[in-house]
Amino acid sequence: MKGLIMDYPLTTNTILEYGNSVYHHKKIITHLPDGTRHEYSFGDMYKRCKKLANALTQKLGIKNGDMVGTFAWNHGPHVELYYGISGIGAVCHTINIRLSSHQIEYIINNSEDKVIFVDATLVPLLEKIAPLLETVEHFVLINAAQDFTTTLPNTLHYEDLIADQSDHFEWPAINENDASGLCYTSGTTGLPKGVLYSHRSTFLHATTIMSPNAGNFSNRDTVLLIVPQFHVMAWGFPYLCLLSGSNMVLPSSNLQPEAIIKILIEEKVNKANGVPTIWLGVYHALKMNPPKEKLALEEYLVGGSALTKSLIQGFEKDFGIKGVQAWGMTETSPLGTVSRLQPLHDSLSEDEKITIRAKQGTAFPGVELRIVTDDGKVAPTDGKTMGELQIKGAWTISSYFKTNNHESFTEDGWFKTGDVSTIDQDGYMEIKDRTKDLIKSGGEWISSVALESALMAHPKIKEAAVIAIPDEKWVEKPLASIVLLNSDDTVSDEELIDFLSREFVKYQIPKDYVYINEVPKTSVGKFDKKEIRRLFAEGKLT
Amino acid sequence: MKGLIMDYPLTTNTILEYGNSVYHHKKIITHLPDGTRHEYSFGDMYKRCKKLANALTQKLGIKNGDMVGTFAWNHGPHVELYYGISGIGAVCHTINIRLSSHQIEYIINNSEDKVIFVDATLVPLLEKIAPLLETVEHFVLINAAQDFTTTLPNTLHYEDLIADQSDHFEWPAINENDASGLCYTSGTTGLPKGVLYSHRSTFLHATTIMSPNAGNFSNRDTVLLIVPQFHVMAWGFPYLCLLSGSNMVLPSSNLQPEAIIKILIEEKVNKANGVPTIWLGVYHALKMNPPKEKLALEEYLVGGSALTKSLIQGFEKDFGIKGVQAWGMTETSPLGTVSRLQPLHDSLSEDEKITIRAKQGTAFPGVELRIVTDDGKVAPTDGKTMGELQIKGAWTISSYFKTNNHESFTEDGWFKTGDVSTIDQDGYMEIKDRTKDLIKSGGEWISSVALESALMAHPKIKEAAVIAIPDEKWVEKPLASIVLLNSDDTVSDEELIDFLSREFVKYQIPKDYVYINEVPKTSVGKFDKKEIRRLFAEGKLT
Structure with a gap:
């Protein structure tokens, strides 16, 4: 028996209309x-989306169903493109500007973009x-002077x-299952794949x-979107900010630590997203030039790679x-999980909490996780048994675009992440490694991620990347590979081995x-890591 | 073009599985x-839902698609019934125990309940x-002694x-558009209608x-569900608590102010829901016997009728x-809107804020509101123009159960609420009255709700209900009708007229x-008000 509820499709238009009706201010x-600052309201943006919709269609x-590409940093017009393009039933393909020329050419042809919206500063990359x-x-x-010349x-x-x-x-009426956006994976192995x-x-x-x-976003927040809009839709933040009524701050290409700190201060940003590399840079810049007043920033959401314990502790203790x-x-x-403490952790030590x-x-509601071991069995949630992380949910792909890659999906409909993980009794998932980055030494698994995290907690070390190399005895x-915080500094191998022996066997x-x-x-x-392995193989890593 | 995303139905089973996997503790x-306290975990409850599912089916x-009725207060087994019944694809019909015998008979026959789960204490109502x-x-x-006897x-x-x-x-696989629950309206006009x-x-x-x-619910909350589970699914709280990982406190039939206060204290409840009448009672009981320590209660969510300014102020100032x-x-x-202050209100006076x-x-995301005036036009959002409130959204009905009542819906698919409202420029909706409760005096509209709210702010008045009565001159x-806080007290008509003249013409x-x-x-x-009008018409209101 069907429920007697209105058919109300969950579309990006619904989000835009909501943002305008409740949070137009x-x-x-x-x-x-160029250092200029542009400010407008959700209401202003809404009107420009409608103008854009008229221009796109007429x-x-x-x-x-047409594909429309964007090749741009984070800024107002790029947000308008998200809503304007999907609003008319077309698909917004955000092209990752950091891919190689060959990859960019491939994904534009593969997606069949009919129009590309491009930042003036990025035109040279496309001209080629x-x-x-x-x-x-x-x-x-976008943002081109009237006398701008291009081939x-x-x-x-x-x-x-x-x-x-x-x-x-x-x-137009849109079926909620229709496509609204297209992103390609970063293609560290092979050609990028469309999602x-x-x-x-x-x-x-x-x-x-x-x-x-x-994420805990409300109309009291001012959010800095450091994650580029060409990277998994800036983690969906241009959508959620309209739903939550959070002010949106967009840094365009200003992603140097000093530029980010300037924006954080000027706009009284209290929440932000970003990959660990960005936050590591911001942390060290803040340490070098501590701000006169406490920043309004309360928390930053990190994904893409693992946030190290030392960075969590440093940011919290120092700032x-x-x-x-x-x-x-x-x-x-992209978001599937988040790690926050719960009341059940209140009695733990600071170290256990970190x-x-x-x-x-x-996992978020709408997301399910499981670990499958090498023998194909679902692992217990004991926080110890490692296996491949598999996921299903309301925003997980069912297939790549124009690609038949059954190897990424299980027969019972789960997506195979290629991450090696554990899940503990309280549902906390921990990524131990990428399947291909895990090191198998003498028959035992070693997690490169755990070693990196530990090494980066060393006071002299800025970055550490661990790869597997061939060994006669242990396979x-x-x-x-270590990057020191201060290039004049030195650290001995013995010192690091000793440092690691506190945590590792x-x-x-x-x-x-x-x-x-x-x-x-x-x-x-x-x-x-693919590049690091290549450098090592070519004898260039010394 | 279809998006390439998994088909992941949004069902009550998804909610239950999520609550068990992440918040089983x-x-x-x-x-x-009888004064006893029962505690168990989401994980325990989950297992009992599965046992129930086996029992129901086998x-x-x-x-x-079968209908299964519940006739019960708020307690663990009633939560199990929500999940167990809808989990197997049947429909959980929560029968409102406060309806008249005739109405209860009507809705059970109308819904075609095959089984009814009934609290031992409520059996007499059904025996008749x-x-x-x-x-x-x-x-x-439910909760019956082994030697319990019944006809x-x-x-x-x-x-x-x-x-x-x-x-x-x-x-079983369930289509997300299939029915999961059935509630009948309270039937203040005519027979109850199924939703x-x-x-x-x-x-x-x-x-x-x-x-x-x-509502702002998280795994840090302990929530008291005062709204009965037989009333619009306790506003969906048994579902949201599993999604948010909030502890759920259920008062069964203990709804007297003193009993509620005892539970609030003992369970360190920090959030709760309820109708204004309940909170008015709690407020006065707290005033009579102020608690020794500050309650853990941070906020209470009110719906059903309007929360008066005086009650908001009293609770906040005193407790x-x-x-x-x-x-x-x-x-x-049931929830369509909530009224919370935003940063744009920070500079307002306390009175303006209240x-x-x-x-x-x-409106919440997923809900749209509009005001339609007598001439059929959509009213401007000016906070002044009154008209009928209409609503559409992802959890608004498209039709009543087994009823063809086109008069409740507009041709363009909105539900006609029967409330007379305004919406201001920031999207804040205000109910001025029920269409049928609005008073038209000498061609001018008078809001009974506004008068009631003002009268209940008078220090000597506990409750006030205003109805329209015939008048030769003004139609x-x-x-x-006034209920005094202290029955020994008196207040003169002149005093009240003078009191109201500060706000009303x-x-x-x-x-x-x-x-x-x-x-x-x-x-x-x-x-x-129907009953008050009846009492007046029969000369019994003096």
Whole structure:
């Protein structure tokens, strides 16, 4: 028997209309690369979305199901594009500007983008590959001077495009299961793979992240979106801010620690997101030049890679700012878990508490997790049994875009993350490693992530990346590549071995160390272990 | 183009499984009428739901789509019934014990309940009508002694029913649009009408109410569910507590102010729900016997009728407890709006702030509101233009159960609430009156609710209900029925007229007053204006 409830599709239009009707006075603030600051309201943005919708449908001929690309930093017009494009039933494909030229060419052709909206500052990256793009009919320039010159064909200026359009537009009826956004994975192995979000998954993800146990966002917050809009939709924050009525602060390309600190202070930002690399940089910059007044920042949500215990502790002790570990993947919209303490942890020691906060945490409602061991059995939730993390839920992919890769899914419908994890009795998941980064030495598993986290707690170490290297006796053994905080400093291998022996047993501790200037990173700021392995194989890691 | 996201139905089973996997250690505490206290965990409850599911399907032959009634107060087994019944694909019909015998007979026959689960203490109410029930095959007694005797046919004891069942049960696949629960309206006009909730509406309502701008529920909370489970599913709290990991405290029939205060203290309850009548009682009881220590209670969520400014102020000033006004109807699952202050109100005076908090508030994401004036036009959001409040959303009904009542819906798909309201520029809705309770005097509208709220702020007045009575000159005029706080006290009509003249213009102020011992109330604790009008018409209101 059907319930007798209205058919009310969960679409991005619903989010936009809600933001306008209840929070039209809330602000979107952009810090542009030239140092200027732009501020407007949700209500202003709403009207520009409607102008954009008219321009897309009438001037550019975009239809339901068409792909429209964006190649841009975080700023007001990019938020308008999120809503304007999906609002008319088209799909907003946020192109990751940090991919290689070849990858960018591939994903634009693979997605069949008809129009690309591109930041003037990023035009050179597209000019190189423009002749190879098969489907793009127009390039629309954002923040370009009127006399801007480019070799890109069929260009328009964003402001010209929407200037003479009406701010009235009747949204079409959209099925909530239709696609609203497309992101490609960062492609550390092979070509990037497309992940096609639906209106429903976007809405449910944003609604859930608002809740107190998750991101805890309300109309009292001012949120800095450091995670780029070209990276998994900035973790859905442009959607959730409209639902929660949080002011949105957008840094465009200003991602240097000093620039971020300036924005945090000027805009009285109290919440933010970002990968650990960013926060590590901000932490060290704050240590070098401590701010005169306490920052308004209360907490930062971290994902992408693991937040180390030492960074959690440093931020909290030195600046009273809380790091909150979250976990997810492009394939999971992205957020799947968050690690926050509960009353049941109140009696634990500070160290035990940090250990829990450094885990990836508990699943959100709408997300299910399980660990499957090598023998195909579901592992007990004992916090010890390691196996592959598998996930299912209301915002997890069922398939990659235009790709038949059954190997990523189980027969009973779970997505295989490729992470090696445990889940404890209270549901806290901990990633031990990527399947391919786990080190198997003498038949025993060693977690590279655990070693890295421990090494980065050393007072002289800024970054540490651990990979497996071949060993005659043990088949594999760990190699640690170390970046020192102060390049004039030195640290001996023996000192590090001794340091690690407080936490690890002998066979787990690397005997081999290399000291480098910087850990190679992927396009989304994660340690690029594939690159480190390549450098080692070519004898360039010394 | 479809998004490539898993089909993950939003069902009550998802909620139960989530509560068990992440919050199995959280508590459900029941205070039984005999003074005993029962405590168990979400994990314990989960196992009993599975036993119940086995019993329902195998012992009682309940099938997908069957109706199963409950006739019970708030307690652990009643929560188990919510999940166990809807979990197998049947529909949980929570029968309002406060309806008249005739209405109860009508709704049981109308819904075609196959089994009714009934509290031992409530059996007498059913015994009277049992011979008239056409579809009920079994009565299952909850909390009944083994030697309990009853004239009800085919009885079983709840604990016996589930005792020998397995706590393993594979939930069937359920379409999220299928019915999960049935509630009848309280029927102040005509026969009660059935409202059939879906799994999806139940899930989305609960998820949304968790968010900081709404109910703000987390795993740090201990929540007292004063709203009966037989009244709009206790406002969805048995669902949201499992999603948010909040401890659930259930008072069974202990709804006297002193009993509630005892529970608040003993269980360190920090959040609660309830109708204004309950909170008015609690407030006066606290004033009479101020607690030795500050209560843990931080805020109470109120709906059903308007929270008066004087009660908001009294609770806050005297006990530091915040009253939060919400609004909804059985037809809207029920919660549609809540009134909380935002940063934009920070600079207002205390009085202006209270005025906003006494409004019904802003819509939740997933809910849309509009005001339609007598001429059929959508009113501007100016906070002044009155008209009928209409609502649509993801948990609003599309039709009543087994009833063709097109008059409750507009042609473009909105539900007509029958409330006369305004919406201001910030989206705050304020109910001025029920359409039928509005007084039209000399061609001008007078709001009975506004008069009642003002009168109840008078220090000598406990309750005030205002109705329209016929008048030769003005067609209608207001009559105020007054309950004094202290029955030995007196107050003159002139004193009240003078008191009201500070807020109202002359034509709005009642000239007629009657002093009564108690305002008649509906089955859900609202002022029963139909009954007051009847008493007046029969000359019994003096």
